Structures are given as C-alpha cells and as structure tokens.
Amino acid sequence: MKDSLFYSLHKLVFITDRQSDEVLHQHFGFGFSQFKILIAAKHRAGLTQGDLANFLGQTEASVSRQLKLMSKQGLIKVKKTETNRRKHSVILTEKGLELVAQASSVIDAAHAETFGSLGYKEQELMKQLVDRLTTKASIKK
Secondary structure (H helix, E strand, C coil), X not given: CCCCHHHHHHHHHXXXXXXXXXXXXXXXXXXXXXXXXXXXXXHCCCEEHHHHHHHHCCCHHHHHHHHHXXXXXXXXXXXXXXXXXXXXXXXXXXXXXXXXXXXXXXXXXXXXXXXXXXXXXXXXXXXXXXXXXXXXXXXXX
C-alpha cells in the first residue's frame, strides 16, 4: 500500500490539510473545516446544512456547530428554506466573501513552495488527472 498512488495522494492531502489548518488558525483564528464550508457556500449559494455535511464528509451536528460560530461572526447567514422549514440554507455574507479571498491567498502562499516544485504544465496536467479521478470516484454505484 505504501507505494500506491492512493497512499501518495492521501499523504499529500493529509499534509496540505494540516498545513492549511495551521496557517488559517495563525492568520484568522479559524480552521480548514470552516474554510471549506465558506468555499462551498461561495460556489453554491443556498446549500443546505445537510448538503454541506454530505459534501464535506462531516456530520450534520458538526456542520451545525461550525455554522453557528460563523453566523455569530457575520460570515454567513443561515435561513430556513422556503420549501421545507426544517431545512436551513447557507448564504455567504460580504464579510464572508472578503474573508474567503484573503484566506485563499494565505493558503496559496503557504503551498506555493510545494506546488511550485512542479512546472506550470505539470501542475495543469496534475489538476486534470486529479479532477478525472475525483469525478470517477464521485459517481455513485
């Protein structure tokens, strides 16, 4: 297993997730889990709490706790959906949008040395290959 592509990708993701978490805590006082929620809310406004939990591989309770914190900080708004009053949709605020941009820059800078070890064409190829694998892995069987 140690020599497998899966293991290598897992190890890279684990290391970069940990580094992202550390740099976000250092600069902004929140972690990578909250950042991922902000990113998801940015790209898909109106996601429900359940959608976020499924997308991030977390429990709804965990996501709910994080959403409450981010709502108090003015980063997101949580509203009851019109179709089902028991479901809540998540919308990024202007403050949340600004924070996502700042945090994205900090994360990119933190990983620049690692990913900069690949040339531009290598990075593009790697992204295409990882996207293809992600799409294949996401198909429900």
